[in-house]
Each structure stands twice: as C-alpha cells, then as structure tokens.
Amino acid sequence: xxxxxxxxxxxxxxxxxxxxxxxxxxxxxxxxxxxxxxxxxxxxxxxxxxxxxxxxxxxxxxxxxxxxxxxxxxxxxxxxxxxxxxxxxxxxxxxxxxxxxxxxxxxxxxxxxxxxxxxxxxxxxxxxxxxxxxxxxxxxxxxxxxxxxxxxxxxxxxxxxxxxxxxxxxxxxxxxxxxxxxxxxxxxxxxxxxxxxxxxxxxxxxxxxxxxxxxxxxxxxxxxxxxxxxxxxxxxxxxxxxxxxxxxxxxxxxxxxxxxxxxxxxxxxxxxxxxxxxxxxxxxxxxxxxxxxxxxxxxxxxxxxxxxxxxxxxxxxxxxxxxxxxxxxxxxxxxxxxxxxxxxxxxxxxxxxxxxxxxxxxxxxxxxxxxxxxxxxxxxxxxxxxxxxxxxxxxxxxxxxxxxxxxxxxxxxxxxxxxxxxxxxxxxxxxxxxxxxxxxxxxxxxxxxxxxxxxxxxxxxxxxxxxxxxxxxxxxxxxxxxxxxxxxxxxxxxxxxxxxxxxxxxxxxxxxxxxxxxxxxxxxxxxxxxxxxxxxxxxxxx
Amino acid sequence: xxxxxxxxxxxxxxxxxxxxxxxxxxxxxxxxxxxxxxxxxxxxxxxxxxxxxxxxxxxxxxxxxxxxxxxxxxxxxxxxxxxxxxxxxxxxxxxxxxxxxxxxxxxxxxxxxxxxxxxxxxxxxxxxxxxxxxxxxxxxxxxxxxxxxxxxxxxxxxxxxxxxxxxxxxxxxxxxxxxxxxxxxxxxxxxxxxxxx
Ligand code: HEM
Ligand SMILES: [Cu+2]
Ligand SMILES: [Cu+2]
Numbered sequence: 001x002x003x004x005x006x007x008x009x010x011x012x013x014x015x016x017x018x019x020x021x022x023x024x025x026x027x028x029x030x031x032x033x034x035x036x037x038x039x040x041x042x043x044x045x046x047x048x049x050x051x052x053x054x055x056x057x058x059x060x061x062x063x064x065x066x067x068x069x070x071x072x073x074x075x076x077x078x079x080x081x082x083x084x085x086x087x088x089x090x091x092x093x094x095x096x097x098x099x100x101x102x103x104x105x106x107x108x109x110x111x112x113x114x115x116x117x118x119x120x121x122x123x124x125x126x127x128x129x130x131x132x133x134x135x136x137x138x139x140x141x142x143x144x145x146x147x148x149x150x151x152x153x154x155x156x157x158x159x160x161x162x163x164x165x166x167x168x169x170x171x172x173x174x175x176x177x178x179x180x181x182x183x184x185x186x187x188x189x190x191x192x193x194x195x196x197x198x199x200x201x202x203x204x205x206x207x208x209x210x211x212x213x214x215x216x217x218x219x220x221x222x223x224x225x226x227x228x229x230x231x232x233x234x235x236x237x238x239x240x241x242x243x244x245x246x247x248x249x250x251x252x253x254x255x256x257x258x259x260x261x262x263x264x265x266x267x268x269x270x271x272x273x274x275x276x277x278x279x280x281x282x283x284x285x286x287x288x289x290x291x292x293x294x295x296x297x298x299x300x301x302x303x304x305x306x307x308x309x310x311x312x313x314x315x316x317x318x319x320x321x322x323x324x325x326x327x328x329x330x331x332x333x334x335x336x337x338x339x340x341x342x343x344x345x346x347x348x349x350x351x352x353x354x355x356x357x358x359x360x361x362x363x364x365x366x367x368x369x370x371x372x373x374x375x376x377x378x379x380x381x382x383x384x385x386x387x388x389x390x391x392x393x394x395x396x397x398x399x400x401x402x403x404x405x406x407x408x409x410x411x412x413x414x415x416x417x418x419x420x421x422x423x424x425x426x427x428x429x430x431x432x433x434x435x436x437x438x439x440x441x442x443x444x445x446x447x448x449x450x451x452x453x454x455x456x457x458x459x460x461x462x463x464x465x466x467x468x469x470x471x472x473x474x475x476x477x478x479x480x481x482x483x484x485x486x487x488x489x490x491x492x493x494x495x496x497x498x499x500x501x502x503x504x505x506x507x508x509x510x511x512x513x514x515x516x517x518x519x520x521x522x523x524x525x526x527x528x529x530x531x532x533x534x535x536x537x538x539x540x541x542x
Numbered sequence: 543x544x545x546x547x548x549x550x551x552x553x554x555x556x557x558x559x560x561x562x563x564x565x566x567x568x569x570x571x572x573x574x575x576x577x578x579x580x581x582x583x584x585x586x587x588x589x590x591x592x593x594x595x596x597x598x599x600x601x602x603x604x605x606x607x608x609x610x611x612x613x614x615x616x617x618x619x620x621x622x623x624x625x626x627x628x629x630x631x632x633x634x635x636x637x638x639x640x641x642x643x644x645x646x647x648x649x650x651x652x653x654x655x656x657x658x659x660x661x662x663x664x665x666x667x668x669x670x671x672x673x674x675x676x677x678x679x680x681x682x683x684x685x686x687x688x689x690x691x692x693x694x695x696x697x698x699x700x701x702x703x704x705x706x707x708x709x710x711x712x713x714x715x716x717x718x719x720x721x722x723x724x725x726x727x728x729x730x731x732x733x734x735x736x737x738x739x
Contacts, residue, residue, distance in 0.1 A: 044695045044696065044697070044698055045695055047698075048692070048695060048697075113695065114692075115692050119652075119653050119691070119692075121651070121652055121653075121669060122652045122653070122692075122693070122694065203670065204653060204668045204669055204670055204671070205668065205670065205671060208668075243553065244553055244557060247557060267666075269655075269664055269665050269666045270666045270668065271590065271591065271665065271666065271667075271668060271671040271672060271673040271674070272590065272668060272671055273590065274590050282575065283572060286568055286571050286572045286575065287568065289567070289568060289571060290564055290568060293564040293567060293568075294560070294561070294564060297557075297560045297564075298557075301556070305548075347571060347575075354578060355664075356662040356663075356664040357662060357664070359655075359657075359664045359690070360655050360657065360664070360690035360691060361657070361690065426659070427657065427659030427660060427686065427688075429655075429657060429688045429689070429690040430690070431690075431691070431692045431697065432688070432697065432698045433697075433698040434698055435698075436701075439686070441659070441684070441686050442686065490548055490553065491550050491553070528592065530592030530670055530671075531592060531593065531594035531595065531596070531670055532670060533595050533651075533652075533668075533669035533670045534595065534596060534651075534669070536627075536651055536652050536694075538694065
C-alpha cells in the first residue's frame with residue numbers, strides 16, 4: 001500500500017518558502033528605511049508593521065512549516081513506511097496555514113504592531129496571538145506523528161537502531177514540545193486574556209521569563225534540519241560515508257538537553273532576575289558549544305573520507321577534491337564559514353559582561369542573520385534542492401542556477417551582516433525605523449548602512465532566484481526517480497543501548513534540568529506579589 | 543580503502559581525542575567569560591526591585607522633581623530617570639567624569655531599554671521594576687542615549703543625551719542637583735554647549 005505523502009510535504013514546504021520570499025521583500029524595504037535612502041513606504045507605522053511581519057514570517061512560519069514538511073519527508077523515506085495519520089497531518093497543515101493567515105491579517109491591518117517577540121504590556125489584537133497559537137497547535141500534531149512513526153517502526157523492527165535522520169527528527173520534535181511550553185503558557189494565560197480585555201494587568205517579569213524559556217531552544221529547532229543534512233545527506237552527496245553514527249546520536253541528544261535550560265541568557269539585562277540564576281544559565285550556555293564542536297569534527301572527518309575516495313591527497317588536498325559543484329556540498333561549505341564567523345560573535349553575546357556592549361544593538365540583528373539567515377537557511381535551500389526531485393519525480397535542467405543562488409546568498413549575508421556588527425558595536429540600536437543622520441555623532445553610520453543595504457538587495461535577489469529554481473523543478477524533465485538514499489556510516493550500528501535509540505531517559509533529564517534552571521526564576525513571581533503593569537493596547541492608541 | 547585506519551576502535555580513539563580537545567575549548571571559553579565578568583566588575587542589572595508603575599508620578603523617588611542627577615553624601619552621583627512613551631525624563635543629563643554614577647530607572651507604561659552609546663551602560667527598563675546600573679565615566683564628552691527596545695510607534699524618536707563634564711565643572715545647586723539647563727561652571731575653559739534635541 002503506497003500512501004502518497006508528497007503533496008503533504010510539498011504543501012508545507014511551499015508555504016514555508018512563499019512566506020520566506022514575501023518576508024525577504026519586506027526585509028529589503030526595511031533596509032532602505034533605516035538607510036539615508038528613501039524606502040517605498042516611509043514612516044514608523046509602515047516600518048514596524050513590516051518588521052512585525054518579517055520577524056513573524058522568518059522566525060515562526062518559515063522554520064515551523066519547513067521543519068514539519070521535512071520531518072514528514074524523513075519519516076516516510078528513512079523509515080520506508082507510510083506515515084501514520086496522514087489525515088491528522090493535513091489537519092496540522094491547515095491549522096498552521098489558517099493561523100498564519102489570521103496573524104498576517106492582524107499585522108497588515110496595523111492591529112498587531114508589537115513585533116514578533118510581542119513583549120507585553122504592549123498588546124495587539126487577539127487575532128495575532130490566536131493565529132500564532134494555531135501554528136503551534138499544528139506543529140504539535142506533527143510532534144505526535146513523528147513520535148508515533150518512530151514507535152511503530154521500532155515495534156516492527158525490534159532491536160534495530162532507528163535510522164539517524166529519523167532519530168534526529170524525533171529529537172527535534174521532542175525538543176519542540178518542551179520549547180513551545182513556555183510561550184504557550186505566556187500566550188494562553190497572560191497575553192491572550194489581556195488582548196481579549198479579560199485582564200488589565202500583567203507581570204512583565206513573568207512573561208519575559210516564560211518567553212525566554214522558548215527563545216533559545218527555538219533557535220535549535222530552526223538549526224536541527226541543517227544538522228540533519230550535515231550528518232545524513234552531506235556525506236552521501238560528497239560521495240563518502242558518515243564517520244560515526246553514534247556521535248551523531250550523542251550530538252542530537254545534547255541539543256535536546258542543553259538548548260532548554262539556558263534561555264535566561266536573553267534576560268541578562270533584565271531587572272527581574274538576580275545574578276545567581278543568570279550566572280548559572282550563562283555557565284550552561286557555554287555547554288551548547290559542545291554539540292557544534294563535535295559536529296565540526298565528525299563532518300570534517302566524513303568529508304575527508306569522501307575527498308580521499310575521490311583521489312584527494314595530502315593534508316588539505318582532500319578538500320579540493322570534494323565535489324563542490326553539488327549544491328549540497330557547496331551549501332554546507334558556505335554554511336560552515338558563516339557558522340564559524342557567527343559562532344565567534346556568539347561568544348561575545350554569551351559573556352554577560354560583554355553582552356552589555358551589544359545587547360539590543362544591530363550586533364544582535366547581525367548575529368542572527370548570519371547564523372540563522374545565513375548558515376541555517378542556506379541549508380534549507382540545499383535540502384530543498386536535494387529532495388525536490390524526489391518529491392516531484394522530476395529533475396532540474398542543471399545545477400548552475402542553484403550554485404549562483406547559493407553564492408549570492410552567502411555574499412549577500414556577509415555584506416549585510418559585517419557592517420551591522422560594526423554598527424552595533426558603535427551603539428546603533430536595533431528596531432529603529434529611521435535615523436537622524438544630521439546628528440554628528442552618528443553621521444559615520446550612514447556609509448556602513450548603505451553597504452549593508454546592498455547586501456540586503458543581494459539576499460533578496462537570491463531569495464527570488466531560489467523560488468525560480470524550485471519552480472524549475474516542477475517544469476523539469478520527468479525521471480520517475482523518487483528514491484531517497486541517506487548517508488551510511490563507516491560502521492553502521494548493529495545494536496544500540498536503549499539510551500541511544502529513544503528519548504525516555506533524556507526527557508527525565510530535561511525535566512530535571514528545567515526544574516533546576518527555571519524552577520526558582522519562575523516561582524519567585526508567585527511568592528512576591530509585586531505590583532503588575534497595566535496593559536497598553538496598541539489598537540486603542542492608533 | 544582509505545589512507546587512514548578505519549576500524550571501529552581507531553575511530554573511537556580519534557573521537558575520544560577530539561572530545562578532550564572540545565572539553566579544553568569549553569573550559570577556556572567558560573574561564574574567559576568568568577574572568578571577564580568578574581575582573582571588569584561588569585554586573586548586569588540584577589537588583590530585583592519592584593515598584594508600582596501606576597503611582598510613579600504621585601509619590602516615591604520617581605516623582606518629577608526628584609528626577610535627574612543628584613549628588614549623594616559620599617560624593618557619588620545618582621541619576622533617576624523615567625522612560626515613557628516616547629521620551630526619557632529628563633531628556634538630557636549631566637554627570638561628572640571619574641565619579642561613581644548610579645542610574646535608577648523605571649517605566650510607567652511599557653518596556654523600554656536604555657543604552658548609553660560608547661559605554662557599558664545597558665539595561666532593560668520594565669514597568670513594575672527598578673533597574674539599577676552603576677558606572678564611572680572615564681572621559682568627558684557627550685553620549686547619545688537611545689531607547690533600545692521597541693515601545694510603540696514613536697520608539698525611533700526616543701533619543702536623549704548624557705553630558706560628561708569635568709568633576710570641577712559639575713556644581714550642584716542647593717538641592718544637590720545638576721541639570722542640563724544649569725550652565726556648566728567650568729574653572730578652566732567652557733565645554734562647547736550644545737542644545738539637546
Ligand atoms: C532578503 C533578506 C533579508 C533582509 C534584507 C533582512 C533585513 C532585515 C531588517 C532590516 C531587519 C530589521 C532590523 C531592525 O529593525 O532592527 C530584520 C529583522 C529581522 N530579520 Fe531579517 N532580513 C532578511 C532575511 C532574513 C532571514 C532569512 C531571516 C531568518 C530566517 C530573518 C529574520 C529576521 C528576524 C527574526 C528579525 C527581527 C525582527 C525584530 O527585531 O522584531 N531575516 N531583517
Ligand atoms: Cu539564546
Ligand atoms: Cu523605545
């Protein structure tokens with residue numbers, strides 16, 4: 001019985017990428033507004049509507065829909081069995097789509113100009129928050145389906161190791177459930193009652209703490225598809241093998257463990273928490289470098305195998321011997337460069353002393369456009385190029401346009417973000433619509449901003465070329481070839497300890513870490529009853 | 543098959559070696575963060591002080607007459623500020639160089655942020671909380687002080703200034719206060735006077 005999951009997967013991925021393309025146009029317009037040039041729509045209202053939409057589409061809609069679609073792809077191809085609950089999956093899709101449209105409606109009509117982080121007491125239309133909740137609920141359905149798919153496969157294949165791609169996907173699903181808990185509680189118990197007018201006050205400290213619970217782990221939710229590609233697609237595309245399957249599992253487990261109890265590093269500059277827990281979570285934050293450092297080694301070793309198989313010699317000769325003309329290999333190389341630069345910047349954010357220099361400046365915007373917009377999204381492109389032929393049964397006419405697209409994205413991201421880093425150190429605040437360049441102290445910003453605006457235009461061009469390339473697949477010659485092969489390990493595991501083949505143990509550990517890291521910081525708001533803040537509705541002001 | 547040994551044990555050995563390298567790297571990172579935070583005595587605002595945002599203007603330390611820079615008995619300076627939609631009150635402050643300055647700031651309405659460009663002074667400003675940041679300005683000059691968190695449509699206009707003057711030029715009035723309106727009394731030469739925007 002062959003169940004067709006392709007339309008489901010394509011639907012998710014197309015929504016993700018259309019959202020991405022629309023948001024890219026907005027991003028480029030925002031660059032103009034902040035620059036000395038004229039933007040298509042000037043004025044703070046247009047700017048902040050645009051930034052709210054750009055942030056919401058890029059940070060919530062693109063990754064969530066992409067991760068869901070990619071998850072369904074992995075579940076059907078890596079496990080080679082039909083998806084349990086195709087109907088439920090479609091329900092999840094429609095919830096996410098309707099949610100996106102409702103939220104977008106609230107934003108473009110100017111009723112939810114609160115930015116994607118919606119820090120209360122500033123409160124927009126309930127429609128916006130309810131839309132976001134629908135997106136999250138849609139993704140919860142996906143979580144259940146991923147867990148079910150793995151469980152049913154294990155039942156049918158007793159004792160066999162779950163394929164790494166699926167293991168990682170479920171790690172991300174489980175992590176996402178933990179991640180969304182914080183923001184869901186904030187929305188359902190604090191923000192939505194306020195937006196509906198049932199409540200007039202809110203404890204801002206509590207809401208920020210709940211949001212921080214989500215805010216760091218969500219970054220790893222965005223990132224994990226890129227890592228899945230590094231481990232299970234890249235070695236295959238490069239013509240080699242994965243150096244170590246076990247290391248891959250450990251890395252994904254570490255992501256699950258360490259991405260959650262560290263969110264308070266977003267609150268270093270908040271008056272709502274004492275130094276103790278900030279320090280504790282700062283320490284835990286430095287551990288999140290571990291999975292990435294482990295990955296760099298395993299992936300480099302896997303690529304070395306490929307390079308040497310292709311005749312590369314010497315200490316570095318294998319690098320030149322890699323098939324750089326393949327989009328997956330090229331994207332991974334560029335992604336690693338951006339990850340390296342961005343990782344360095346991340347160390348600055350992490351130390352809470354140094355954080356004071358850059359908190360909420362353009363440095364931060366630069367950092368996440370480099371890591372997320374750059375390293376991660378370029379891997380979304382590569383994954384799309386890899387799996388579109390399997391989804392459509394058609395191939396592209398050539399890979400030249402894909403390589404051009406990847407290179408323009410890479411250059412665009414660097415040209416955008418390098419000046420932003422400098423501006424951030426120079427004190428340029430983020431989230432500001434226009435600057436008064438006649439002020440002598442900031443006049444020197446103008447040329448840098450112009451450079452980054454050019455970078456933004458390159459990114460936009462690349463985004464549009466990407467869509468064009470995807471459309472090209474649908475019009476390409478039919479091959480009928482839909483079989484997906486994932487990278488094999490040098491020594492594919494035969495048996496694994498249960499801890500490396502499931503998540504029960506790790507969930508208990510996450511629970512323990514979360515109680516330690518967040519127990520008191522959240523509970524304190526219930527012990528001391530401080531005076532709350534009054535809700536400020538943006539809809540009433542305008 | 544390949545030049546390097548690929549049996550399972552060899553792989554495990556190289557991996558273990560790499561794990562040691564990673565562990566050392568992490569220790570170095572943690573160490574440098576701890577040292578930089580401790581040695582430079584940079585502490586994020588962490589006083590956890592609550593205040594009722596609805597009564598700021600009627601009573602307590604944030605009533606309008608009590609805002610701005612004031613000299614304490616021990617010679618240190620305290621600056622009290624209120625961040626509102628869409629201005630800091632007061633919108634310009636003068637502080638002396640080389641003297642400890644404590645900023646105390648809160649908000650009656652929404653979340654704001656405070657950043658003094660070119661310094662380490664950076665904090666969130668939250669209704670219901672008082673943020674306290676301590677610093678010393680080593681040099682005289684003027685700093686911009688933008689609000690760094692979105693607080694509504696007027697957020698982009700929320701800029702103010704901090705003027706750092708020679709300690710001798712910082713002459714408190716009978717209430718111990720100094721404001722941008724009081725002309726700086728400079729013993730040596732007059733600092734170029736700029737009108738706040
Ligand atoms: C054409 C490419 C892009 C351009 C030109 C662009 C430009 C911008 C600009 C100008 C801002 C506002 C900065 C501010 O006001 O502080 C912004 C914010 C943001 N961008 Fe992008 N961006 C692009 C792509 C992306 C991508 C690919 C992502 C992530 C997948 C992304 C995620 C975000 C987020 C999360 C924000 C924060 C919004 C906020 O501060 O509320 N952007 N972007
Ligand atoms: Cu984070
Ligand atoms: Cu503001």
